[in-house]
Amino acid sequence: MSLYVTELRRLSKRRVTRLLLVLLLLGLATVATAFSFSSHQLSKETVAAAQVESEAQYQRALEDWKKTVADCDAAKARGDQDTEERYGPNCGRDWQPQREMFDPKWNLPYQFDFRAEFPMFIAVFAGAVALFAFIVGASYVGAEWSTGGMMNLLLWRPKRLAVLGTKLAALLTTVLGVSVVLGAFWTLAFWLIGRYRGTTAKVTAGVWQSIGLDGLRAVGLVLAVGAVAFALASLGRHTAMALGAAVALFAISEIGIRIAVAVLSVPFGERYVLSTYAQSWFMKQVELFDYDTCQFAKGACEPAKLVVTWQQSALVFGVGAAAVLIGAFWSMRRRDIA
Amino acid sequence: MSAVLEIEGLRKTYRSRKRGVRHALDGFDMRVEAGQVHGFLGPNGSGKTTTLRTLLGLIRPNGGRMAILGQELPQALPAVAGQVGAIVESPQFFPHFSARDTLGLLAQAGELPRQRVDEVLELVGLRDRAGERVKTYSLGMKQRLAVASALLKNPKLLILDEPANGLDPGGIREMRTLMRDLAAAGMTVVLSSHILGEIQLICDSVTIISLGRRVAFGPVDEVLAAHSQGAVRVRLEAVTDLPQAAETLTRAGIRVAAEPDHLMLAGVDKPATVSRVLAEQGLYVSELTPVAVDLESVFLELTATAPVPGQHRQVDQSTKVGEPGSGATTGGWGA
Ligand SMILES: Nc1ncnc2c1ncn2[C@@H]1O[C@H](COP(=O)(O)OP(=O)(O)O)[C@@H](O)[C@H]1O
Ligand SMILES: [Mg+2]
Numbered sequence: 001m002s003l004y005v006t007e008l009r010r011l012s013k014r015r016v017t018r019l020l021l022v023l024l025l026l027g028l029a030t031v032a033t034a035f036s037f038s039s040h041q042l043s044k045e046t047v048a049a050a051q052v053e054s055e056a057q058y059q060r061a062l063e064d065w066k067k068t069v070a071d072c073d074a075a076k077a078r079g080d081q082d083t084e085e086r087y088g089p090n091c092g093r094d095w096q097p098q099r100e101m102f103d104p105k106w107n108l109p110y111q112f113d114f115r116a117e118f119p120m121f122i123a124v125f126a127g128a129v130a131l132f133a134f135i136v137g138a139s140y141v142g143a144e145w146s147t148g149g150m151m152n153l154l155l156w157r158p159k160r161l162a163v164l165g166t167k168l169a170a171l172l173t174t175v176l177g178v179s180v181v182l183g184a185f186w187t188l189a190f191w192l193i194g195r196y197r198g199t200t201a202k203v204t205a206g207v208w209q210s211i212g213l214d215g216l217r218a219v220g221l222v223l224a225v226g227a228v229a230f231a232l233a234s235l236g237r238h239t240a241m242a243l244g245a246a247v248a249l250f251a252i253s254e255i256g257i258r259i260a261v262a263v264l265s266v267p268f269g270e271r272y273v274l275s276t277y278a279q280s281w282f283m284k285q286v287e288l289f290d291y292d293t294c295q296f297a298k299g300a301c302e303p304a305k306l307v308v309t310w311q312q313s314a315l316v317f318g319v320g321a322a323a324v325l326i327g328a329f330w331s332m333r334r335r336d337i338a
Numbered sequence: 339m340s341a342v343l344e345i346e347g348l349r350k351t352y353r354s355r356k357r358g359v360r361h362a363l364d365g366f367d368m369r370v371e372a373g374q375v376h377g378f379l380g381p382n383g384s385g386k387t388t389t390l391r392t393l394l395g396l397i398r399p400n401g402g403r404m405a406i407l408g409q410e411l412p413q414a415l416p417a418v419a420g421q422v423g424a425i426v427e428s429p430q431f432f433p434h435f436s437a438r439d440t441l442g443l444l445a446q447a448g449e450l451p452r453q454r455v456d457e458v459l460e461l462v463g464l465r466d467r468a469g470e471r472v473k474t475y476s477l478g479m480k481q482r483l484a485v486a487s488a489l490l491k492n493p494k495l496l497i498l499d500e501p502a503n504g505l506d507p508g509g510i511r512e513m514r515t516l517m518r519d520l521a522a523a524g525m526t527v528v529l530s531s532h533i534l535g536e537i538q539l540i541c542d543s544v545t546i547i548s549l550g551r552r553v554a555f556g557p558v559d560e561v562l563a564a565h566s567q568g569a570v571r572v573r574l575e576a577v578t579d580l581p582q583a584a585e586t587l588t589r590a591g592i593r594v595a596a597e598p599d600h601l602m603l604a605g606v607d608k609p610a611t612v613s614r615v616l617a618e619q620g621l622y623v624s625e626l627t628p629v630a631v632d633l634e635s636v637f638l639e640l641t642a643t644a645p646v647p648g649q650h651r652q653v654d655q656s657t658k659v660g661e662p663g664s665g666a667t668t669g670g671w672g673a
Contacts, residue, residue: 003447148430154395155419
């Protein structure tokens with residue numbers, strides 16, 4: 001217990017932690033503030049005005065169309081031969097403007113819809129906090145290894161697995177605390193934006209529950225990222241090892257595999273790319289289509305479909321994180337500390 | 339007296355694909371009695387740091403047995419760790435924390451009261467600089483901080499690997515006094531070093547290691563006595579004849595160390611033999627004095643690391659005990 005408290009204190013004393021926390025706060029605050037300016041709450045009058053405006057636009061378009069058709073007919077009557085080219089077949093009669101093409105929405109300023117759009121902002125939040133978790137997690141244990149702090153500590157606490165486990169626990173608690181507190185503020189901020197500069201319509205208990213589950217998945221991902229960064233830096237005994245591994249993984253997955261599956265035209269190649277799983281983790285599922293199964297010459301076609309679910313993402317990320325963590329603890333147990 | 343530290347037949351082999359196998363410790367033995375200041379001597383790369391790391395559970399031995407305070411290691415390490423304070427090979431600290439924070443975190447991890455931090459800072463003379471970041475410290479100040487971290491637990495056994503590294507003369511003297519005081523207060527101190535004057539001044543007993551094996555051990559005066567017999571200084575009438583004399587004496591089975599204007603011989607039973615052997619070659623002795631040796635010459639002799647003019651000794655060139663042709667006795671260790 002004393003070690004756990006010590007490690008929490010060590011982590012919070014670190015400059016990297018403090019600096020990144022400030023940057024994270026500034027970043028999130030900037031996004032929320034900027035966003036609150038771009039959203040405009042719609043009054044009844046604005047909506048009514050927009051409806052009037054789009055009705056007028058519809059009428060104008062209708063007049064234009066009628067005039068064009070009349071012009072074309074007149075030209076035809078005069079015996080012009082090029083009406084097909086100038087007005088299209090049948091004098092463009094088939095292109096009559098439709099009422100539903102003039103949605104009043106297009107005449108309205110952007111309004112933030114909490115229910116529909118907040119889930120995307122959960123993903124934005126998770127991305128930012130995951131980056132925080134990655135750098136803090138990697139540098140916390142990486143610096144301990146590379147400066148000899150780990151060795152010093154082991155002279156006091158010779159149980160290596162307990163020491164590494166306690167450090168990991170301290171990291172995860174800190175990241176969890178940051179996620180929960182900032183996540184609450186983030187939700188509150190967007191709810192307020194929705195309430196005063198957008199809409200919070202139809203936010204039922206069910207919606208809140210769904211948001212809660214999205215939040216849980218986001219926090220899960222953030223913790224996994226922190227743990228993996230920690231494990232990688234501990235395996236390589238250096239912060240840079242974790243950063244290097246992350247860059248390498250990104251390059252292999254997002255560039256290498258993408259190119260390879262494209263060149264080999266592997267069906268559903270994107271299922272081998274990590275970002276697909278990240279996407280489905282947040283969206284609950286991602287649908288991949290294989291258009292090669294379609295022969296468009298024969299007309300419309302349903303392409304073959306593959307669904308990647310968030311459960312599959314959980315499996316991929318879970319197995320990956322577990323493997324790296326087991327590796328880190330295994331090497332901690334066995335290695336010579338010089 | 340009871341043994342605070344016992345090592346028997348310790349072996350550690352480093353393997354690497356490129357450089358092959360290196361026996362850093364090759365059946366090493368060591369014994370330190372309670373309340374002593376014990377010197378642990380050996381040339382660079384002889385295995386001192388490896389021994390201490392193994393003892394502290396940082397590396398895993400390939401064989402042998404170790405015990406601290408009567409408890410078998412590494413099994414009992416968690417139990418004895420609180421009674422062993424150690425620094426291993428120029429210890430490093432997280433550079434952005436102050437000395438006080440560094441020690442505070444260690445004290446907290448070890449469940450020690452906070453005022454202990456100020457006590458040890460005072461003891462090593464860092465009181466007024468304790469709030470500054472370790473990054474800004476000089477080598478000697480970092481060394482002091484390291485000693486402070488080892489003293490923090492108020493250990494029964496204090497293990498210091500080359501503690502005089504980077505200390506100024508005043509610092510070395512303070513460290514010496516500190517260690518004597520600690521020993522007087524009942525602490526056992528193990529001190530690895532290659533600075534022999536230091537060791538001779540403050541140690542009660544020594545262990546000398548060469549290429550991973552013990553070459554000598556015991557109370558300082560006994561080690562000196564055991565190896566001072568037969569130490570003889572020889573001067574010739576003509577300095578230019580020294581190389582030839584050295585060669586002649588070496589052939590006669592006498593160990594010779596060449597100095598600019600004289601030769602130091604070891605293992606000479608009867609000084610008369612020396613003058614006879616040399617006279618047979620037409621070399622005439624102008625001085626033949628038995629000398630009382632100091633630890634340094636014993637060390638150089640035992641580890642065979644005395645400088646030879648015209649040669650650049652490489653780090654693993656030193657005595658290998660238990661090999662044919664080596665001067666030292668073949669003990670029960672190793673092989
Ligand atoms: N991690 C390592 N890998 C390979 N060889 C090592 C390692 N650590 C030490 N050695 C070798 O073991 C021998 C003993 O080293 P050490 O115990 O550090 O000597 P010293 O007596 O100077 O403290 C040296 O030859 C050294 O090169
Ligand atoms: Mg050393």
